[in-house]
Amino acid sequence: MNEQTQRWFPNSMPAPMVDKYSLPWWQACAENRMTAQRCKSCNHAQLPPAPLCSECRGNDFELTALSGKGRLYTYTAVHQPVSMEQTLPFIIAVIELDVEGTPCKNPVRLMSNLVECEEADLEIGKPVHVVWEKMSDMVSIPRFKFTV
Amino acid sequence: MSRKAHIVGVGETPYAKWGRIAEVMQGDVTEHALAHFAIMKAVEDAGLSIDDVDGLASFAEDRNEAIFIAAELGIPELRFGNMVWMPGGGGGCAAVSNAAMAVETGQAEVVVVYRALCQGEFMRFGHAAELMANDGGGAAEPPPVSFQQANTLMLAAMGQVMPFGMLTGAAAFALPFRRHMHKYGTSSEHLGKIAVTFREHANRNPRAVLKDKPLSLEQHQGSRMIADPFRLFDCCMENDGACAVVVTTEERARSLKKRPVEIVASVQGAPKGYSFGSFTNANIDDAIYATGGTEQMANRLWQKAGMRPEDVDVAQIYDHFTGSVLMQLEDFGFCKRGEGGDFIDSGALSWKGGSLPTNTSGGSLSEAYMHGLNHVLEGARSLWGESCCPVENANVCLVTSAAGVPSSALLLKGH
Ligand SMILES: [Zn+2]
Numbered sequence: 001m002n003e004q005t006q007r008w009f010p011n012s013m014p015a016p017m018v019d020k021y022s023l024p025w026w027q028a029c030a031e032n033r034m035t036a037q038r039c040k041s042c043n044h045a046q047l048p049p050a051p052l053c054s055e056c057r058g059n060d061f062e063l064t065a066l067s068g069k070g071r072l073y074t075y076t077a078v079h080q081p082v083s084m085e086q087t088l089p090f091i092i093a094v095i096e097l098d099v100e101g102t103p104c105k106n107p108v109r110l111m112s113n114l115v116e117c118e119e120a121d122l123e124i125g126k127p128v129h130v131v132w133e134k135m136s137d138m139v140s141i142p143r144f145k146f147t148v
Numbered sequence: 149m150s151r152k153a154h155i156v157g158v159g160e161t162p163y164a165k166w167g168r169i170a171e172v173m174q175g176d177v178t179e180h181a182l183a184h185f186a187i188m189k190a191v192e193d194a195g196l197s198i199d200d201v202d203g204l205a206s207f208a209e210d211r212n213e214a215i216f217i218a219a220e221l222g223i224p225e226l227r228f229g230n231m232v233w234m235p236g237g238g239g240g241c242a243a244v245s246n247a248a249m250a251v252e253t254g255q256a257e258v259v260v261v262y263r264a265l266c267q268g269e270f271m272r273f274g275h276a277a278e279l280m281a282n283d284g285g286g287a288a289e290p291p292p293v294s295f296q297q298a299n300t301l302m303l304a305a306m307g308q309v310m311p312f313g314m315l316t317g318a319a320a321f322a323l324p325f326r327r328h329m330h331k332y333g334t335s336s337e338h339l340g341k342i343a344v345t346f347r348e349h350a351n352r353n354p355r356a357v358l359k360d361k362p363l364s365l366e367q368h369q370g371s372r373m374i375a376d377p378f379r380l381f382d383c384c385m386e387n388d389g390a391c392a393v394v395v396t397t398e399e400r401a402r403s404l405k406k407r408p409v410e411i412v413a414s415v416q417g418a419p420k421g422y423s424f425g426s427f428t429n430a431n432i433d434d435a436i437y438a439t440g441g442t443e444q445m446a447n448r449l450w451q452k453a454g455m456r457p458e459d460v461d462v463a464q465i466y467d468h469f470t471g472s473v474l475m476q477l478e479d480f481g482f483c484k485r486g487e488g489g490d491f492i493d494s495g496a497l498s499w500k501g502g503s504l505p506t507n508t509s510g511g512s513l514s515e516a517y518m519h520g521l522n523h524v525l526e527g528a529r530s531l532w533g534e535s536c537c538p539v540e541n542a543n544v545c546l547v548t549s550a551a552g553v554p555s556s557a558l559l560l561k562g563h
Binding site: 084094 | 274282291292293294295297298306309311313314318319326327372373374375376378421430432433434437
């Protein structure tokens with residue numbers, strides 16, 4: 001089975017709640033593109049998408065393409081279901097994403113999930129890469145796998 | 149005469165497991181009726197009457213707005229009504245701080261700080277997912293996944309993390325503590341010792357929901373995992389009840405029943421980019437990530453009070469999760485960063501001979517989860533000699549509110 005069509009979480013997981021600042025980022029996700037908001041004034045890259053640049057308070061952004069590679073920053077294995085028919089435990093992970101060619105004062109980290117890993121394999125600092133879970137025609141959610 | 153703010157009375161309802169408040173209150177009670185009960189108890193404890201109260205303060209999205217509570221209680225004139233913006237349990241000490249500012253600036257004379265929480269009547273905090281699930285309200289087939297509109301800043305921030313299952317405090321606060329374990333080698337046993345010590349304190353406290361339930365380290369280690377590394381006994385309870393604290397000026401306090409407890413200094417604080425704390429702040433500075441986020445605020449508290457950690461005789465540290473207690477102890481400088489585990493191992497937190505007797509009522513883990521306002525009550529009691537785990541000659545008490553979210557803290561002093 002192609003990774004693009006694999007499913008790890010049920011449709012009954014909470015849907016993304018978006019505003020005008022985050023919608024473009026989620027729309028890029030729907031095309032399986034990992035991006036960050038890049039400030040046109042100071043070149044700072046940031047997530048989650050916000051109305052203002054955290055470094056210069058500029059408000060003119062573009063979405064800059066990221067490789068979707070990074071490292072596991074921290075995690076928790078959750079043993080209580082968020083929605084029905086969910087496999088337990090599931091892993092909530094903070095991923096530190098690689099950002100090339102942009103001065104980045106703050107890290108670009110993303111709250112996400114690690115999939116297809118045993119709890120025993122969880123180790124902070126290990127390399128990961130994005131995999132996309134197509135929840136519907138409109139919504140794809142970025143999850144991560146350890147890079148072997 | 150001084151308008152310096154003092155605590156002069158405290159009171160609470162009986163506390164109960166969520167959904168069981170009727171059993172301890174002899175009848176079905178609403179959340180705001182619990183607020184009335186606690187406020188009247190606290191006012192009585194101070195030797196005052198409701199007719200003396202002219203201010204009300206709360207926090208944590210309290211559903212029981214001051215204007216209605218004032219009307220229902222027949223407060224003659226409400227001159228100050230205030231609710232804190234520091235979220236959830238981060239605001240307890242801040243609400244007391246706001247009451248103190250009100251009396252010190254002359255806006256009000258007697259302000260009651262209250263918190264009523266009925267998780268049986270409303271939502272259980274551990275079950276937030278039930279509200280947010282994309283299940284079509286229980287339809288046989290969930291609807292196709294589509295974007296939902298975030299109409300508030302809170303929903304916009306949470307909307308970015310909920311699709312990954314980030315919905316509970318246990319999961320949120322496990323993230324920084326897991327990194328603390330990675331950096332410093334702290335362990336689940338350290339957490340277990342915190343839970344066991346606070347339970348020992350609660351076992352002496354007739355008000356504690358878990359007063360009759362002893363807890364051993366083995367039971368802690370064998371309890372089911374909630375959000376790794378937090379096991380069941382690392383997590384606070386879900387409770388029903390209310391509690392209240394009366395704040396007035398030193399001048400007024402002199403003529404009242406109890407020895408007033410001085411609010412020496414108070415602070416609120418959130419580091420850069422902290423937003424809704426560990427739920428949403430994955431991008432904060434690495435130096436702050438594996439902490440309670442309260443170090444800057446703690447430094448200001450010591451500075452304002454002209455005190456140091458060594459001056460504290462007893463502490464009431466917000467304990468929604470054991471790991472947050474350990475990281476706050478480091479934030480407030482009771483031990484060095486990364487040495488919280490050793491500090492716990494030394495037995496420091498025990499009321500019996502510990503160097504920093506902590507949560508002498510049992511805290512949120514074992515007395516009751518009242519969003520930490522009960523920690524302020526116990527702080528005053530520990531200085532009045534009214535604690536069930538008395539600390540001899542205790543004169544200075546630190547009280548903190550929730551770490552891992554924008555927070556607040558108080559330094560209290562007996563007379
Ligand atoms: Zn900028």
